Amino acid sequence: MQMLEWIRFASGVGLLLIGLGIFMLQLFGVFKFKYVLNRMHAAAMGDTLGIGVSLTGLMILSGFNLVSLKMALIIVFLWLASPVSSHLISRLEVVTNEHLAEHCELPEHLGEDELF
Amino acid sequence: MSKPIPEEEYRKKPLTRLLQWVGGEIDPFLETMETQKQQNQKPNERLIRKHRRDLDTVISMVHDQKHNKVYKLFRRFYKVASVVCCLALIAMLLTAVSYLPPVGAADNPSSNEVAAKYIEDGLQDTGAVNIVTGMILDYRAFDTFGESNVLFIATCTVLILLRSDKKKDKRQEEAEQRREQHYEPKDDSILQRITFLLFPIIVIYGIYVILNGHISPGGGFSGGAIIGAGLILYANAFGFEKLNRFFTEKTYKWISFVSLSFYCLAKSYSFFTGANHLESGIPLGEAGAILSSGLILPLNICVGLVVACTMYAFYTLFRKGGF
Helix, strand or coil, rough: HHHHHHHHHHHHHHHHHHHHHHHHHHHHHHCCCHHHHHHHHHHHHHHHHHHHHHHHHHHHHHHHCCCHHHHHHHHHHHHHHHHHHHHHHHHHHHHHHHCHHHHHHCCCCCCCCCCC | CCCCCCCHHHHHCHHHHHHHHHHCCCCCCCCCCCCCCCCCCCCCCCHHHHHHHHHHHHHHCCCCCCCHHHHHHHHHHHHHHHHHHHHHHHHHHHHHHHCCCCCCCCCCCCCCCCHHHEEEEEHHHHHHCHHHHHHHHHHHHHHHHHHHHHHHHHHHHHHHHHHHCCCCCCHHHHHHHHHHHCCCCCCHHHHHHHHHHHHHHHHHHHHHHHEEEEEECCCCCHHHHHHHHHHHHHHHCHHHHHHHCCCCHHHHHHHHHHHHHHHHHHHHHHCCCCCCCCCCCCCCCCCCCCCCCCCHHHHHHHHHHHHHHHHHEEEEEEEHHCC
């Protein structure tokens, strides 16, 4: 029994630390990159993967109860909301930036109308 | 008894003139003030060219980074000074924090008889398990009333500043729509599908937070903010036409008016019955139930409605200058 408790504690703390590491990467990326799509990628990574891993760690530490259910709902909400907001930002960037080809490769056959 | 007076005399009375002026029927300065027509001003081409040349010279001298020694020095000084300022600020704040009394110590200045009174008698006086709600909506309800009115007045101010009443002709409107369509892509199917899933959940969660304000953490302000955010999400995904089917300017007006006047009347009543905000005559009920703690629940609903409407009104006013 003691062993199981230790495994639970270790895995929970481990996941929490991994999540915090991903958050550090996110912060670093947001301030390091200059172009909006790169920064958006870094920010979205923290909002989905980072929060997912850290909250899973917290759920393991908390055990099987109502608080864990709420944390699971937070994960579901953020995994629904954050990719959509990233999608909107990238779509706005693609639509409004006239010099898009300087920053990323575009498929050549794609016309102006097919982009959006 | 009063005598009937002729119409000419009636028109000259100051009260009548004031009422007419308020109503916008007459302009008291119309024939008494000397006015002059504004003359068309001709732009002085020579002066404009000179200004432009001066500006170009200044800009080229300032941004000539290779030869401008002051600029170089300033860049270096700026880097050092920003680091020094940051460090000084951090040191100051940390020093100040280290002098603060420890959290929760018995002899802190904040733990005086006021807090003790709230904690000891709050549940009995207000019937709210959440002491904070009991405080802001019962002991200090007039303060919260002022806050709700501040929100309403802020909306009115933004309305005055940003309202665009101009009727556009058809071609202008179409061009604007096309521009908006181009820069702010609507009918995004991903966003619409996710909003379709999330919007009801967000609104239900907001209602839950409002209704449970006196039992658990939450209340009118936070719940109203959640509902307002949901409305903004809906407007973003489906456009204003769809939202206007259930939320128009008229709805906004009526919700704000009814909530604020109900709040005012309810709290005036308890003020009238002894000014202690406590005995409202409404039974407090069993602490912990949804229908308990007297006036706090309806007041929470009022505050929540006002906050939700204000958030949405701000968004729509800044977005397109009207509902």
